[in-house]
Amino acid sequence: MERISTGVEGLDDMLGGGFPANETIAVMGPFGTGKTIFGLQFTYTGLIKGESAVYISLDESEEELTQTAANMGWDFRPYIKENKFVLIRLDASDIKATLTQVQSDLPTLIDSFKPKRVVIDPITLLEALFNDESERQTQIFDLCRAIRKNGATIVLMSGTDKGNIYASKFGLVEYVAGGAIVLRHVRSDNLQKVTMAIEIVKMRRVEHSREIKPYSITNNGLNVYAYDQLP
DSSP: OOEEOOOOBTHHHHHTSSEETTOEEEEEOOTTSOHHHHHHHHHHHHHHTTOOEEEEESSSOHHHHHHHHHHTTOOOHHHHHTTSEEEEEOOTTOHHHHHHIIIIIHHHHHHHHOOSEEEEETHHHHHTTOOSHHHHHHHHHHHHHHHHTTTOEEEEEEOEETTEEEEETTSOHHHHSSEEEEEEEEEOTTSSOEEEEEEEEEETTOOOOOOEEEEEEETTEEEEOOGGGOO
């Protein structure tokens, strides 16, 4: 089975080589756990390997994302000029225009561009556009299917439910996705220290680690450690 490197040191080892290619992966966690950095890191890893990528943002602007990436030493500009990378901002406040882009424009772009990697950040804001649960499920499933039919591996960034770290806000993407990774804060008993932990909750057709491991957000992106290797 072809594997796609996440670019996150330590996570590929947990996955036995990386994400399964042409799969949909949900990366879930509360704010401040590095989901956007994870998405940019995954994207940049593909670009330097010669793969094409699309990053769809419903939150931060193109300028904000490219600046965040630049702070990590990831320069997306050459890949945009070479037509290897497309960064799309969808305005979640303009529901009608966004739905048109999602239902028509995005599938057309994916068909013509045929990216190897696609990130949607955050899928939560896209889900919120649909009031009906059945419609929400149908639209998200159809969008992922349209993207994957061209061979892309999809990473969906999602917030978590306030009462359950293993559930997304709408309880949908973890079932649509073939893989689910949870990022979370871990507070010490005396509340004096906060660390972050990563867990692979599921990954279809792939043998993977069941350990919960600490990670940090550095100037070079996310790094996953064994407990005896904490910085």
